[in-house]
Amino acid sequence: MSYPYQITSLKHYQEEYKRSVDTPEEFWADIANHFTWHRKWDQVLDWNFYEPRIEWFKGGKLNITENCLDRWVETQPNATAIIWEPNDPSEPHRTFTYKELHHKVCQFANVLKSNGATRGDRICIYMPMVPELTIAILACARIGAIHSVVFGGFSAQSIADRIQDAQCNIVLTADGGFRGNKSIPLKAVIDEALTTCPSVEKVIVLTRTSVPVSMIKGRDVWWEDEINKVEAQGNPICKAEIMDAEDLLFILYTSGSTGKPKGVVHTCGGYMVWTNYTFVNVFQYQPGQVHFCTADIGWVTGHSYIIYGPLSAGATSLMFEGIPTWPDAGRFWEIVDKHAVDILYTAPTAIRSLMSFGTDPIKGKKLHSLKVLGTVGEPINEEAWHWYDEHIGKRNCPIVDTWWQTETGGVLISNLAGITKAKPSFATLPLPGIQPVLVDENGKKIEGNGVSGNLCIQFPWPGMLRTTFGDHERCRTTYFSTYENLYFTGDGCLRDNEGDYRITGRVDDVLNVSGHRIGTAEVENAINMHTGVVESAVVGYPHDIKGQGIYAYVIFNGIHIDENQTRLDISQTVSKIIGAIAKPDKIQFVSGLPKTRSGKIMRRILRKIAEGELANLGDTSTLLDPLVVEEIKSNKL
């Protein structure tokens, strides 16, 4: 097995890039031809960025799981598809060959069907990082149901919002999950969420932690019992539902600068081609290698580079249940040696966190198997880049800095491992098919090199989002209306003198905390739910490990028995409403917020103060109450 569309040299990249821009339809048709289709497309691409309407491989019929499973069962049934490494290193790891994974997926697909699931249903998945999560996702895709995975760290309220938005009828969960020395009561959280989710008819519960859970008659069933039932029926096969290329594959909720998280929609054909193509090219995956993406499947990185990209390429994908620092900060390196990992793909925040333990945890680890390193989720600072290069890659592994978003489905801007050059803190060059442009505030394109602007993409690519679930207008206004005829990423970007791209961070009110997107408005709404809070404003500030920390300015009219207790109470409220990931790092009580005469909060000033740039706040004379700024400055945390 090899990948005919794998780029093999810098010159080859340049040729392919040019071809992808000059003749995009032929370019993508050539690549899509290497997949399994029940029927080829009538039209490669039909699009406009006004509505927007984006259709790839229109008329094509396929099932993505036949591309991730069946075709490999034919050619390499005994190749390892999944290596699963448990949270607790003393528990045995598990592996699944393609044949075994295919069997498990068919089996669970039959469980879904016997519980009433049909094509087009939305199924919410709230599970720990166990192989059954991957099996569940693929089983949904097998029967044409749309999965909506919710990260295990989100609160009951957040899950309920997502279930209601998508009108899910089935929830897949576990009794609990293990992460480090903690055990998370997933089923209890689901029970709380479901008190406000009448659309849910069935909950299928996997046993993982064996904590006692309540099972509601008629609604809740045990995963294992359901498997036994379909086994007893003796039908090990589940024929793949034949889907249109543009049928929905999944919904994944992500935060924006306003309102509640939106359900980003990806479809079957384009997403498959994009995740596969980017996986094979960015990481330069070679057959037989072990790919270890450390992300949680609750985020898009896990969807694209633990499941769909690797499996559609017949690769071996390593899935890890735990966290990098438990039982100690050498866990990643132990896993790399234990499973002879070739490719390690992680987040800058994880690197910085491990860096803070020094090099002791690396002592005695060989790391000889590593060939390629990758980062994703946020800009990587040079110090972390060099540490990763020196101590993990031993200056012998190319590092790919992969820039992309939930909305983009897969990587858009990155160097290709060992093929195009790396440059610390630069994502470098666009992948074939990606046409980035920088624009100024007025939407005017900024030409040439050595320039900065807002990053947009001017032509569709197969993996891009199609809509936001249930609200197409929101998709249009969020991504396609800021600048006419362009997809707006929300990121600021520099194109240096050599034409390399460096992402400088969000230009909207979206924070990136430990590589996770959090909207400031969302956090403010949660803080404001606390009974004593009158108003709040949230901004980001530089944080050594998280990249950005959350700084909250809060007007509180309740009586503090103890200010720190109030801070804890407010954090608890945020945890309850969103999840622990959104807890503020700092809460400063203020008597007022800097506002313009029209009542708009001047975040720029608050951001500067949180960043510690007190000297240079710019013009504050237009404020309603300039004195409040002095107070905030003098009480800065």
Ligand code: WT7
């Ligand atoms: C935002 C998207 C892509 C999967 C994980 C995050 C930031 C992502 C990089 C990078 C600089 C990056 C951007 C982007 N980002 N990768 N390599 N360099 N910034 O997905 O939650 O949708 O967040 O993450 O700001 O807009 P997401």
